[in-house]
Amino acid sequence: MADTVKSKVISIIAEQAALDISDVKPEASLEDLGIDSLALVESIFSIEETFDITVPFNANNPEESEFDISSVSSIIKAVEGLVAAQAA
Amino acid sequence: MKRVVITGQGTINALGRNVPETLDAMREGRSGIGPLEFRDVERLSIRIGGQVRDFVPEKEFNRQQIALYDRFTQFTLIAAKEALEQSGISFEGELAARSGVVLGTAGGGVNTWDENYRTVYEDGKNRVHPFVVPKLMNNAAASHVSITYNLQGPSYTVATACASSNHAMGQAFNMIRSGMVPAMVTGGSESMLCFGGVKAWEGLRVMSRDACRPFSANRNGMVQGEGAAVFVFEELEHAQARGADILAEVVGFAMSSDAADIVMPSKRGAAKAISGAVRDAGVNPEEIGYINAHGTGTAANDKTECAAVAEVFGRHADRLMISSTKSMHGHLIGGTGAVELLACVMALQEGVIAPTIGYEEPDPECSLDVVPNVAREAKVDVVLSNAFAFGGLNAVLALRKFP
Numbered sequence: 001m002a003d004t005v006k007s008k009v010i011s012i013i014a015e016q017a018a019l020d021i022s023d024v025k026p027e028a029s030l031e032d033l034g035i036d037s038l039a040l041v042e043s044i045f046s047i048e049e050t051f052d053i054t055v056p057f058n059a060n061n062p063e064e065s066e067f068d069i070s071s072v073s074s075i076i077k078a079v080e081g082l083v084a085a086q087a088a
Numbered sequence: 089m090k091r092v093v094i095t096g097q098g099t100i101n102a103l104g105r106n107v108p109e110t111l112d113a114m115r116e117g118r119s120g121i122g123p124l125e126f127r128d129v130e131r132l133s134i135r136i137g138g139q140v141r142d143f144v145p146e147k148e149f150n151r152q153q154i155a156l157y158d159r160f161t162q163f164t165l166i167a168a169k170e171a172l173e174q175s176g177i178s179f180e181g182e183l184a185a186r187s188g189v190v191l192g193t194a195g196g197g198v199n200t201w202d203e204n205y206r207t208v209y210e211d212g213k214n215r216v217h218p219f220v221v222p223k224l225m226n227n228a229a230a231s232h233v234s235i236t237y238n239l240q241g242p243s244y245t246v247a248t249a250c251a252s253s254n255h256a257m258g259q260a261f262n263m264i265r266s267g268m269v270p271a272m273v274t275g276g277s278e279s280m281l282c283f284g285g286v287k288a289w290e291g292l293r294v295m296s297r298d299a300c301r302p303f304s305a306n307r308n309g310m311v312q313g314e315g316a317a318v319f320v321f322e323e324l325e326h327a328q329a330r331g332a333d334i335l336a337e338v339v340g341f342a343m344s345s346d347a348a349d350i351v352m353p354s355k356r357g358a359a360k361a362i363s364g365a366v367r368d369a370g371v372n373p374e375e376i377g378y379i380n381a382h383g384t385g386t387a388a389n390d391k392t393e394c395a396a397v398a399e400v401f402g403r404h405a406d407r408l409m410i411s412s413t414k415s416m417h418g419h420l421i422g423g424t425g426a427v428e429l430l431a432c433v434m435a436l437q438e439g440v441i442a443p444t445i446g447y448e449e450p451d452p453e454c455s456l457d458v459v460p461n462v463a464r465e466a467k468v469d470v471v472l473s474n475a476f477a478f479g480g481l482n483a484v485l486a487l488r489k490f491p
Binding site: 037045057 | 133292297308309350351352386387
């Protein structure tokens with residue numbers, strides 16, 4: 001499952017950033033990838049639709065949301081957690 | 089140039105069914121925000137709003153009227169009645185032929201859209217009521233005011249999202265100032281507190297789940313409201329000739345466009361509209377005693393607005409007061425500037441500055457006097473009302489105490 005989540009999240013982010021999948025490195029921040037606030041909200045929407053989960057995220061205080069968006073890998077980890085929680 | 093005064097005002101919103109009730113709530117720092125009540129609310133993640141509670145259209149209008157009036161039109165007509173009664177103006181003859189109505193709304197008949205989409209998509213019916221179009225159109229409220237009060241001059245509706253009312257009132261002001269019309273009925277209305285209306289906003293992830301706390305460090309988003317406010321703007325000599333009570337003078341208006349981002353506000357665009365309104369009013373920046381802020385309670389708006397105010401007013405920014413009454417009545421979107429103008433008139437007439445309630449923690453990026461939590465008595469002579477819309481469209485009005 002983990003690899004599927006990872007590759008799907010990376011492909012969502014790559015599409016929003018208009019980058020090749022190979023250019024989306026796990027350690028990169030969204031800012032590094034040129035994802036602005038609108039693209040971020042759209043990415044989260046896309047993640048919710050893809051995995052049929054609800055992501056707790058408020059654009060007013062991203063750093064305080066339970067959903068860690070500080071890097072690509074943190075997003076993948078958070079999505080994995082939500083998908084696992086839903087399966088449980 | 090003609091001078092323009094306000095001779096009547098009316099409202100209905102989460103704080104009250106009329107102006108006195110609304111101003112009482114603002115003086116007391118009371119919130120009108122609470123749990124939303126409408127069909128399917130349990131399917132929303134955002135469940136609070138500044139709703140007009142226990143509103144029974146059948147008590148206000150007859151069956152034929154209700155068939156034609158969406159909730160935003162109903163609110164408008166209730167507010168217009170109060171404003172026209174206070175003004176005492178009667179539109180007949182030449183006055184009726186030349187005067188009109190310009191109102192703001194962002195969504196128009198959102199409830200009508202929502203209900204009828206349900207009918208055809210969810211309920212699978214293949215027929216809707218014949219009045220759906222005249223009920224939902226954005227100009228329905230303006231048209232019904234024109235019809236009800238015999239206003240035969242220029243009438244139209246302005247839709248600039250959250251700045252709609254301010255743009256509308258600015259139009260009314262300039263039409264009277266230029267001598268084009270003797271009087272205008274103006275203001276705005278919004279009613280999108282229904283499943284589809286709130287669901288759309290939810291998607292943007294800028295809404296708070298618990299409270300609207302403008303300028304507070306722990307703010308976490310905006311809260312929607314609904315309602316209307318309507319004013320009678322009138323040429324000064326016309327008002328004086330008929331012995332009307334004058335509530336305040338409208339002295340300046342400016343608009344600007346950020347030309348930048350569809351949702352993120354810009355300090356430059358906001359500052360341009362604020363300084364433009366001060367200049368148009370022909371006053372010194374130091375004369376501005378109070379600003380009714382756009383103050384949505386989002387992270388982005390509040391810090392950008394404070395930075396714009398600091399830039400325009402320099403050291404005077406630390407002396408003036410700036411509050412957001414959205415903390416009490418919520419964000420009425422296209423109707424918000426109209427309800428907020430009531431707080432401006434109260435500041436000038438009564439010397440009472442409406443507070444920003446829900447204020448809990450100072451934010452260094454909003455370090456102005458935001459009149460936290462408790463209304464304040466203060467003598468002010470000139471005030472501003474800010475509105476900065478999605479789409480980067482900004483509109484700021486300036487009012488002066490009269491006489």
